[in-house]
Each structure stands twice: as structure tokens, then as C-alpha cells.
Amino acid sequence: MNANDGSVIVATGTAPGRGERVLVRCSGDGLLAHADDLLTGRGLDAARRGERGCFTGALSIPVSYLTGDDGDPGTGDPASSLPCIVAVLPGPGTFTGEDVLELEIPGNPALAAIVNRALIAHFDRRTGHARAAGPGEFSARAFLTGRLTIRDATGIAASIAAARDEELDAADRQRRGPVAAELRAIGDRLADAIARTEAGIDFSDEEDVVGCSVGELRSLLAEIRRGLDHTEQWLRSSRPAVRDEPLVALVGPPNAGKSTLFNALTGGDRVVVSEIAGTTRDAIEASVVLSAGDERRMIRLIDTAGLGSSADPHQEAAEARTRASVEAADLVVWCVPNDLAADLGPSPASMDRLLELRTKADLPRSPAASAAFLNAEHQRLDRLDITLSRGGRPGDAEQGVESLVRRILGRLDADGVNGEPASTEAWRRLQATAVTDGASSVDRVDAILEGRPDEDGPPMPELVVAELLTALESIRRLDGDVDPEEVLDLVFGRFCIGK
Numbered sequence: 001m002n003a004n005d006g007s008v009i010v011a012t013g014t015a016p017g018r019g020e021r022v023l024v025r026c027s028g029d030g031l032l033a034h035a036d037d038l039l040t041g042r043g044l045d046a047a048r049r050g051e052r053g054c055f056t057g058a059l060s061i062p063v064s065y066l067t068g069d070d071g072d073p074g075t076g077d078p079a080s081s082l083p084c085i086v087a088v089l090p091g092p093g094t095f096t097g098e099d100v101l102e103l104e105i106p107g108n109p110a111l112a113a114i115v116n117r118a119l120i121a122h123f124d125r126r127t128g129h130a131r132a133a134g135p136g137e138f139s140a141r142a143f144l145t146g147r148l149t150i151r152d153a154t155g156i157a158a159s160i161a162a163a164r165d166e167e168l169d170a171a172d173r174q175r176r177g178p179v180a181a182e183l184r185a186i187g188d189r190l191a192d193a194i195a196r197t198e199a200g201i202d203f204s205d206e207e208d209v210v211g212c213s214v215g216e217l218r219s220l221l222a223e224i225r226r227g228l229d230h231t232e233q234w235l236r237s238s239r240p241a242v243r244d245e246p247l248v249a250l251v252g253p254p255n256a257g258k259s260t261l262f263n264a265l266t267g268g269d270r271v272v273v274s275e276i277a278g279t280t281r282d283a284i285e286a287s288v289v290l291s292a293g294d295e296r297r298m299i300r301l302i303d304t305a306g307l308g309s310s311a312d313p314h315q316e317a318a319e320a321r322t323r324a325s326v327e328a329a330d331l332v333v334w335c336v337p338n339d340l341a342a343d344l345g346p347s348p349a350s351m352d353r354l355l356e357l358r359t360k361a362d363l364p365r366s367p368a369a370s371a372a373f374l375n376a377e378h379q380r381l382d383r384l385d386i387t388l389s390r391g392g393r394p395g396d397a398e399q400g401v402e403s404l405v406r407r408i409l410g411r412l413d414a415d416g417v418n419g420e421p422a423s424t425e426a427w428r429r430l431q432a433t434a435v436t437d438g439a440s441s442v443d444r445v446d447a448i449l450e451g452r453p454d455e456d457g458p459p460m461p462e463l464v465v466a467e468l469l470t471a472l473e474s475i476r477r478l479d480g481d482v483d484p485e486e487v488l489d490l491v492f493g494r495f496c497i498g499k
Contacts, residue, residue: 008123009133009141012112019107024115026101026123027138032090034126035101038119043086047101050090057086059103061118082115096138097145182234183434183475186227190438190472193220194465201461215454217464221442224471228439235432245287245300246412249325252335254306257359261335262303264401265290283325292406299408302329331411333404335359340369355411357404434474441471 008028014021035047043057058081066080087102094100105115116132123130142148196212212220250258266286284303289296304322326332332353337360358369445467448460458464 006129008120008127008130009137010116010119010123010130011133011138012116013102014107016109018109021104022107022109022112024103024105024112024119025138026119027094027096027098027133027141028123028127028130029091029098031101031123031127032088032099034123038122039086040081041086043084043088046086046088050088052088052090052093054085054087056083058083059105059115059118061114062121065114065118082111092145092147095147096141097147098141182227182231183431186224186231186438187472187475189220189224189227190468190475193217193224194468194472196220197458197461197465197468200457201465212458213454214449214452214456214458217445217458218449218454221445221449225439225442228435228442232432232435232439235435245298246330247300247302247325247328248331248333248408248412249302249304249329250333250335251304251322251326252306252357252359253337253340256306256335256337256340258303258306258335261333261357261359261404262286262301265301265405283321290405290409292402292409295409297409297412299412329353331355331408333357333408336369338363338365338369340366355407437474438471441467441474 006029008026008031010024010026013023013025032047032050035044038044038060039047039057040060041057042055045051046053046055060079061082063078063080082105085104087100087104089100089102091098091100103115103119105111120130120132139148193212197217200212250261252258262284266288283305286301287298288301289298302325304325305319307319307322330353332355334354334356336356336358338358339360445464448464448467449458452459
């Protein structure tokens with residue numbers, strides 16, 4: 001695929017298979033000027049005028065295509081008319097930035113293949129270069145013409161790869177996530193620094209223009225550096241889950257309420273709940289959609305066998321399975337009951353993967369539970385108290401389940417744990433590269449300012465502006481090209497140039 005070769009590209013835009021209608025799409029510079037001998041009716045009139053809209057019309061298809069002749073028909077060969085709805089979309093105000101022609105035809109796959117062939121042959125005769133579109137080529141052209149940013153394009157890829165609603169939500173989070181917001185804020189600060197420095201160069205004769213001093217520029221650069229460092233730290237600590245759904249393991253001693261909690265989160269009696277310790281022997285998993293406000297996330301929840309000393313000969317094997325689940329989990333919910341009877345020992349996972357949950361919070365706290373509480377305070381563990389009804393179902397007696405859901409979602413987001421498609425990981429690599437490149441430019445500006453008094457103007461201001469623009473381009477290329485008007489607007493807005 002060469003999305004920049006200037007060819008007219010043609011493809012079916014609806015899902016494969018039969019349906020009521022099929023959409024066939026064409027895109028190319030100036031293709032609407034070549035609609036003669038292809039369309040008839042109002043669709044042709046609109047294409048000739050470059051009038052945007054949907055119109056009735058008919059498509060001329062060589063009869064040889066309908067009869068199965070493999071040869072290329074000549075211009076004088078008879079044609080058959082196929083009634084269709086024609087969408088005429090003149091560029092550059094289209095998805096691809098080019099002229100776009102869309103035909104809605106009856107939903108027969110064989111007919112769609114014939115129409116694709118007829119359109120390619122027609123535009124190839126008229127323009128000299130038409131072909132079938134490659135995978136993602138319409139989006140590639142939109143990117144090349146500035147209609148899509150890299151972030152938009154990778155978001156589309158993630159949306160296409162999504163197998164369910166939760167993955168669509170993940171693709172949307174990719175476009176609106178914390179790193180994207182931080183990078184936009186960094187870009188705004190860079191544009192401000194450029195505007196302040198540019199003003200001292202280009203508008204020094206204006207009495208109301210005060211150029212940026214070295215001290216002021218250092219202060220702006222310090223804010224930019226803090227934002228870049230914070231973003232770099234987040235990207236470095238973030239980790240994709242090793243599966244499509246982040247794994248959250250409920251772990252704790254026997255009879256800590258893990259199975260009750262599992263049933264509460266899954267919304268049913270998935271596991272047997274009993275006052276007898278050790279009822280759960282095998283790890284039990286379920287896919288669960290956790291919802292808190294506008295956020296929805298599919299996770300893989302696992303209920304594990306209790307950890308602790310026991311005379312049961314099968315306990316050792318059960319604990320081995322539990323520890324394997326701990327090793328695999330993206331987040332461990334460490335369930336410590338208020339009626340804990342014995343010392344738990346060290347927590348089973350590192351603090352960066354641990355959320356301590358105090359279950360049975362309605363019961364008096366035992367000495368062992370108090371000791372565990374003090375240990376958690378000492379380690380500064382993330383901790384939450386919860387009360388569950390004894391029946392194991394969500395009910396009026398429950399308190400804190402919604403808080404737990406919010407805490408789990410918050411931890412997965414804050415730790416950068418996700419089950420998003422590979423395109424999201426590629427997007428994060430682009431973000432990391434942008435941060436690294438931007439930081440390098442900021443370092444070079446710091447070197448230029450080194451040793452200069454704060455009250456002086458920046459030395460070599462043109463070089464300072466060039467480096468800051470390089471940093472801004474590194475950041476803004478994820479959202480689109482740097483708009484020169486952005487800097488000018490800041491200059492004119494701040495200093496009242498041309499009053």
C-alpha cells in the first residue's frame with residue numbers, strides 16, 4: 001500500500017456478507033470531475049457541480065461484468081444501469097481530505113464485487129491510476145492530509161480491534177487518557193514560553209510588550225520539565241496486562257470473606273459460601289464488568305484458596321495454586337478479616353500490586369487483626385474497610401462494595417495496568433518518544449541559559465525559540481501539526497499588539 005501515490009482508491013465500506021445495503025466508497029483528488037459515463041440522474045448533476053449531499057441516481061456497469069466476461073470492456077460496450085443512492089462529498093472537507101464518492105447499493109456480496117471492479121476500471125481509464133484500497137488506507141490518507149492525528153489513527157485501530165464494548169471503552173480512554181491531557185498541558189506551556197520569547201524579538205519597539213527574562217523563562221521551563229518528568233515516570237511504570245483482561249486476585253486467610261466478595265462483585269452465587277474455613281480449594285475465575293460513574297472496565301476476577309497453616313493434606317496444593325495466582329495477578333486484593341485468629345505474616349505481593357481490604361468491618365477487631373492493621377499503616381499500604389452480608393449476595397447489608405470497585409478501577413488506571421489492544425501499546429511508545437524528544441530540547445535551552453542572570457534577556461533568543469519549537473512539535477505531533485497561529489494568538493492576546 002502506498003497511500004501517497006495519488007491513486008483513486010475504491011473499497012466496500014460495510015461488513016462482509018449479505019445485508020439490506022452495501023456501501024462502496026471511492027476517494028481521490030478531483031475524482032468528482034470524472035463522474036461522466038459512470039453516473040446518471042441527480043447524482044451525476046451533483047458531482048458535476050461539486051454539490052455536497054445524498055442523491056438518487058444510477059451506476060452504469062458494463063454488461064460484460066455482469067455476464068462474467070473477464071476482459072476489460074471498451075468505452076462503446078453496452079452498460080446496464082444499477083439504481084443507487086449517491087453521496088457526493090467534495091474535498092477537502094471529507095474524512096480523507098479528498099473528493100469522496102459513496103454508492104449505496106443492494107446488499108449482495110457478488111454485486112458489490114462487480115461494482116468495485118467497475119469503479120476501479122472507470123477511474124483508471126479516466127485518471128490513469130485507480131486501484132482497490134489497502135487495509136486502513138482511507139485512514140492513512142486522512143492522516144497524510146492532516147485530517148487525522150496519530151492519536152486519532154491509533155484510536156481507530158484500537159476500535160477496530162475491539163471485540164467487545166469494554167475494549168471500545170479502552171480505545172476511547174487511549175484518546176482521552178491522563179498522558180494525553182498532560183501532554184496537551186505541556187504543549188500549552190511551551191507555546192506560552194515561545195510567545196513570550198518571540199515577543200521580545202519581534203515586538204521590542206512596542207511599549208506595552210515586555211519580553212521574557214531569563215528568570216521568567218527558567219520558571220516556565222521548570223514547569224515544563226516537571227510535567228515531562230511526571231509523564232515519563234507514568235509511562236515507565238505503566239504496564240500492559242499479559243491478557244486481554246487485567247487479572248484481579250482475591251487473596252487472604254481462610255474464612256476471610258473472599259468468596260462472599262467474589263459473589264458480590266460477580267452478582268450471583270458463583271461460589272459456595274460457608275462459615276467453615278477452607279471451603280474454596282481451587283482458584284475460581286470469572287470475567288466481570290466493573291462500573292463506577294462513566295468508567296466501565298472488564299476484568300478477570302479470581303477467588304483463591306485461603307493462605308494459612310492447616311492439617312489438611314490438600315492445603316499445600318491449594319496454597320500453591322493461590323501463590324501462582326498472586327504471581328500472575330495485576331492487582332492483589334489482600335483480604336484481612338476483623339476476626340483474624342492468627343498472625344498473617346508478610347503480605348503476598350509487593351505494595352505496588354496490593355490493595356488491603358479489611359473484611360467483616362462490622363465485627364470487633366481481634367489482636368491479630370490489630371497487629372496486621374499496624375503493619376499495614378507502617379508499610380503505607382492502600383487500605384479499605386468493607387462489610388458484606390453473610391449470604392454472599394449483594395444486598396442492603398453491604399457497605400463499601402462500590403468504594404471497592406472505584407478503588408480497583410483507580411488502581412488499575414493509576415498503575416497503567418490495562419488489557420487494551422496492541423495499538424495502545426504502540427501509542428504509548430509514541431508518547432514516550434515525544435516526551436524524550438521534548439525533554440532533550442528543553443535541556444538544550446537550559447544549557448543556553450546557564451550562567452545568565454535572571455534579570456537579563458535570553459541570550460541567542462532565536463536559537464531558544466527554535467529549540468522550544470522543536471519541543472512543541474514533538475508534543476503536538478501526537479495531536480496534529482503545530483499551528484503557527486497558536487503562538488501568534490498568544491503573543492497578540494497577551495501583549496495587546498495592534499491595539
